[in-house]
Amino acid sequence: MALDYSTRTVRRPAVPAARRLDADICILGAGIAGISAAVEAARLGRRVVLVDGAPQLGGQAVGAMVGTFCGLYSNGPKPVLVTHGIAAEILRDLRAAGDAHDIVGRRNTRIVQYRVVALQRWIEETVRREKIDLVLGAVLRGVRRDGRRVAALDLATRYGDVEIGAAGFVDASGDAALAWNAGLACREPGATQIYGTLIFTLEGIDPDTLAAFDRAELLARLAAKADEYRLARRDGFVFAPTGAGEALVNMTHLETPLDPVAASRVVLDGRAEADRLVAFLRAEFPDVFGAARVRAYGLPGIRQTRWIVGAHQLTADDVRDGMRFDDAVARCSWPIELHDRADGVHWEEFDDAHMHYVPFRSLAHAEADNLVAAGRCLDADPVALSSVRVMGPCIATGAAAAHALDLAGAGSVHQIDLSALRQRLANNLDQEA
């Protein structure tokens, strides 16, 4: 049969109609917190629309190549899993496939390394299976409000505008983009800058040689030679997940501004710093890194930029004291990990019995009835946030956001039955497994 190669002439309508989607729960941000919220909400039978400005799922867990799950386990010699839901499923499936490996003892807990591509595919297949409606490459540019309720999001994509109406919204954007665009109160760090990191992977390294490499020697050489190589940070780590054939390097510090031009510049500046770091490693430790080459650069990893004003701000003392709130929805024992200086990190590790909690009020925006934050844009002071922004609590707060909006329906998240919420989240609060 002859193929038809004819063409047709088309022209955009003067006022193109936005594509309209309606949902019970709309989630902005498909990082690990947004994925957790979307999967939980879908499993509650809710119509879910998940939106992200990036063309792929996974947020920083994938795009910034974070590579390790922290804050999923308690402290001490026998750490137990303290966040379940998708966390338990990810660990089960990635471990079974040899794509996740545990490090026990470091930071007095259990940390789980994962192969980034394996986590990415796990997320994609789960979102597909749960039939979650997805709008990727969609940047939020406006939020419509009806008093204390968020009514709809206006998004721009390369294929045209999209408008999403929903009964409830989750701000899992990391930078509180939903709250900010809605004109609601947000917080930013004051005088003290919180640094991000551009992570990258290296190939051409023998994993056994790297495993035997003395980290103290690396840090001492950095202290002596960082200026010579124009390196800001004088600590960090290189590790090779078993069987991955590559090493992941988390050793840079970058400012992560919210200005669009400056933020774009950080991508290039971060990669240039990564290259200087590789030059340092190759020249100073030729036995380990002499043949090392960059395999892939992540996107700049952003730790703490802007977050919501919740009904309660979690404080450093709440974290240090292990304050157990009546409306607790997430827990973790990860240290305070404050990237508040260019050259290093302030760490405060906790003892074996320590556990701290995130109250639901830190997720519920103080000025809205149907807007709940999840992940790294929940309300905490910079010190407290430096602990509860790791991926364990991000997953737990994502689940909490979905359940709270499910309970609220057309009502207010500030008036939900907290005992019902606690009951639904019992696995993430009390169970030891």
Ligand SMILES: Cc1cc2nc3c(=O)[nH]c(=O)nc-3n(C[C@H](O)[C@H](O)[C@H](O)COP(=O)(O)OP(=O)(O)OC[C@H]3O[C@@H](n4cnc5c(N)ncnc54)[C@H](O)[C@@H]3O)c2cc1C
């Ligand atoms: C360098 C670095 C290393 C880290 N190391 C670890 C570690 O080893 N272990 C650990 O557990 N945690 C680690 N963390 C912390 C943890 O990775 C992050 O805090 C966590 O992944 C944040 O998840 P999230 O879902 O809250 O946000 P993100 O992963 O940041 O996802 C937010 C999503 O929202 C989208 N978005 C934002 N604004 C808009 C908009 N206007 N319109 C549309 N979409 C938008 C983004 O595209 C993104 O996909 C690290 C963080 C960094 C930066």
